[in-house]
Structures are given as C-alpha cells and as structure tokens.
Amino acid sequence: MTSQRARIAVVGAGVSGLAAAWSLRDTADVVVLERADRLGGHAWTVDVDYDGDRIPVDIGFICYNELNYPNLTGMFSKLGVEVIATDMSFAVSDPEGYEWCSDLLGLFAWKRNLVDPRFLGLLSEIIRFNTLARKDLAAGTIPEVSLKDYLDENGFSQAFRTGYLLPMGAAIWSTPEVGMLDYPVASFIQFFDNHRLMQTLRPTWMTVKGGSREYVRRLTADLAGRLETGRRIETIRPASGGTVEIVEAGGRARTFDRVLLACHADEARRMLDPAYQDHRRALEPIRFSANTAYLHRDLSLMPRRRSAWASWNVLRGADDRVCVTYWMNRLQKIRKSAPLFVTLNPTTPPAPDLTFGVYEFDHPMYDAASAAGREDLRRLQGRDGIYVSGAWLGDGFHEAGLRTGLEASLAMGGRVPWTPALQQKYPSDVLNVREAVKA
Known part of the structure; x- marks a missing residue:
C-alpha cells in the first residue's frame, strides 16, 4: 500500500487560516480560499501618504506580548519577523x-x-x-x-x-x-x-516593525500556488465517501477530504449545508x-x-x-x-x-449562549470532515486565531516547528497515512 496526501481546503486567509495551511503545506494538498482580494484578515497594514511621506500603519492587529501570545512569538521567531x-x-x-x-x-x-x-x-x-x-x-x-x-x-x-x-x-x-x-x-x-x-x-x-503585513508576507511566500482570492463560496455540502464538496458562485465545485472553516462563525453557518445541522446549531448563537x-x-x-x-x-x-x-x-x-x-x-x-x-x-461578542456554542463546536471538530477555527473560538485575539488554526491543522497531520501552546487537542485524523488504491 502507498499513502495518499489528504486534500484539504482552508476557507479564510486570516491568521488562523494562513497558519493552518502553512502547518499543512508539507503533509497535505492544501488550498486556501479567500473571499476578499487581500490576504491577512485583521492583520491589515495600509500605507498612508502623509504630506508626501509614505508611512505604514496597522489598522487591525497591532501588538502582542510573549507571555500571552506564545504561538505568535514562536511563529515570528521561525519566520524571522522583526519586532519592536x-x-x-x-x-x-x-x-x-x-x-x-x-x-x-x-x-x-x-x-x-x-x-x-x-x-x-x-x-x-x-x-x-x-x-x-x-x-x-x-x-x-x-x-x-x-x-x-x-x-x-x-x-x-x-x-x-x-x-x-x-x-x-x-x-x-x-x-x-x-x-x-x-x-x-x-x-x-x-x-x-x-x-x-x-x-x-x-x-x-511588542509590535511588528513595518506593520503586520510583514509576517503575512512571510507566511504566504511559503504557500505560493496554494492561495486563491476572490472566491465566493455558495455552499459546502457532504459528498460521496465521506468527502466534502465546495460549490462557488458560478457553479464551480471541488471535492476535499476535509474543510477548515477559518472564517467568522456567521459566515461559516451561511455556507454550511443544512445536512451539517449540529454544526449550524452550535454556530448560531455566536454573534x-x-x-x-x-x-x-x-x-x-x-x-x-x-x-x-x-x-x-x-x-x-x-x-x-x-x-x-x-x-x-x-x-x-x-x-x-x-x-x-x-x-x-x-x-x-x-x-x-x-x-x-x-x-x-x-x-x-461574548455571552453565556455563545460560550455554549463554542464548547459544542470543540466537541464537533472533525465530524463529517468539518473543522472550524478563528479568534472568535477563543478570546477574540490574534493568538486565539493562530492557536485554534494550529489545533485543527495538527489534528489533520500538520506540523509546527516550535512547541505549540494548545488549549484543545483534537484526535488525529491521520489522513496523510490513509490507504490509497493500489497502483
């Protein structure tokens, strides 16, 4: 028998989706599907023309500390991101x-x-x-x-x-x-x-010298050929053999072994077919x-x-x-x-x-109902080939987005070149070693 690499789609190119795809790049056939024309999500640096001078300014994620952002610290160190x-x-x-x-x-x-x-x-x-x-x-x-x-x-x-x-x-x-x-x-x-x-x-x-786009550039450089922007997904539905089909606006359909929804909860719920009723129910109270x-x-x-x-x-x-x-x-x-x-x-x-x-x-937003929904989603991770991640699954900050993306990617056979700080460990899918049809 020979092994076959898993086909994995990551929906969303914020820190959660990009880091998950980066973790999976050597063990799976992974593609990132982003609705916008820009990568990075809340890691958003804009150039200001200030009286003729160009000044880069972050308008989303701005700063972090090593105590509360251990995965971000590890990733920045690995990528060679300069901070001040x-x-x-x-x-x-x-x-x-x-x-x-x-x-x-x-x-x-x-x-x-x-x-x-x-x-x-x-x-x-x-x-x-x-x-x-x-x-x-x-x-x-x-x-x-x-x-x-x-x-x-x-x-x-x-x-x-x-x-x-x-x-x-x-x-x-x-x-x-x-x-x-x-x-x-x-x-x-x-x-x-x-x-x-x-x-x-x-x-x-600490803050990233030159703006948060500097780390986004380093992540995406390692994902060349696997990043697709401007992808408007109409529905995500079950397909034969336990796979998952993604249908885009215009009718294009592709099938994957697993799908990681690294987007906001309301967006994930909108895309998921009613067949994923448990996931949709858990996502509903998260506002x-x-x-x-x-x-x-x-x-x-x-x-x-x-x-x-x-x-x-x-x-x-x-x-x-x-x-x-x-x-x-x-x-x-x-x-x-x-x-x-x-x-x-x-x-x-x-x-x-x-x-x-x-x-x-x-x-x-955070209240008792959304907390219950988040807990249900943690129990549902991997069921029917669906994973979710994002800062909203934790406390709303950049580290939570990164951490939940890594938790999902590691369960699907991803690798991280630092000791990851995880709060939730999901059972391994071992998709990267599943049996394939004999040659």
Missing part, C-alpha cells in the same frame, strides 16, 4: 473635561484629580476590584454570572463602571460598553489576570458587532490635555456613547511630527480633510 517594543497605556476622557491616563503623570492630567473625591474614589474601587477578583480567582469561587451581575452583587459604583472597567473592556474587545456587561465574568477576570491587568508588573508589549475604523490625523478625537494621551484612549460623548482612539505614533513608533490615529466608532467622525481611510471590521 511598544506600550499599552490607557486613558479616559469625558465631555466635562474629566481625564486620566494610566501613566503615572497622566493619572493627574487634570490637577484637580489630586483632590477630586470622584477620582480618588475611582482609584480606590480599581484596587478593590483587582483585589476581590484575584482572590475569587485563586479560590475558584467566581460565580457563573455576567459581569453586570458580579458588579451588582459586590456593590461597585456606576462611576467605576463608566470611568474605568467598561471603557477598558470596550477598548480591549472592540465592543460597545453595553455588550461588555453581558460578558461572562469568569472569562473577563481570567483574561485580566492572564494579561496582568490587575497587577503593577505587566508584560512588555459579531460591526465596527467602523477611521484612520486619520484629527486631534479632536484625542483627550483634550496632551498629558492625558495614551496608546488607547476612550472618549465619552455628551450622549454617553464612547469611542476608542488608538495613538498609532506611540503604538508603532511613528514620528510624532506626523500624528496618526485609528478611531473605532466615533460619535462624530473625523474631519474629511484629515481622514486617510475608513474600514469595516466585525468583532465577536
């Missing part, structure tokens, strides 16, 4: 002029903060929340409730919620504040603890929020006081809506004489003559 240190400072500004920044000096950006009972009370509640959350985490006593219920049960004020915790969560998960209240508190606290957000000593954050990102140079979308500027800036409008502005000069070490910002969902868009581009992103 950055910081993750945080600021809040409201229409009354109340502003503070997580930098030591920025805490008192408004001198009144030194004696303001509201601000001093906020600091006190931050300390109380961090202490309580870490105590509950260590004792294993965090209840299975929403963040709102946890805050209510422990008497945290509205000022603490709107002045710190909800803006912080909205900035981290690119989610409206009201959506943060539904977040399962156990996952919320675990994330804060993992990222040392409840401690004084925090990990060093996404639409976010509009503006790349611009409008200073009005930053805190009023320059001393309160941070890497991440949450601005609350008069209508109590919030937006987040990322100071790209600080995050990506861009010269400060060329102010560059990325603002998500501004209440008032930046001035058109100060705007370089407008971009749309979808980010996952």
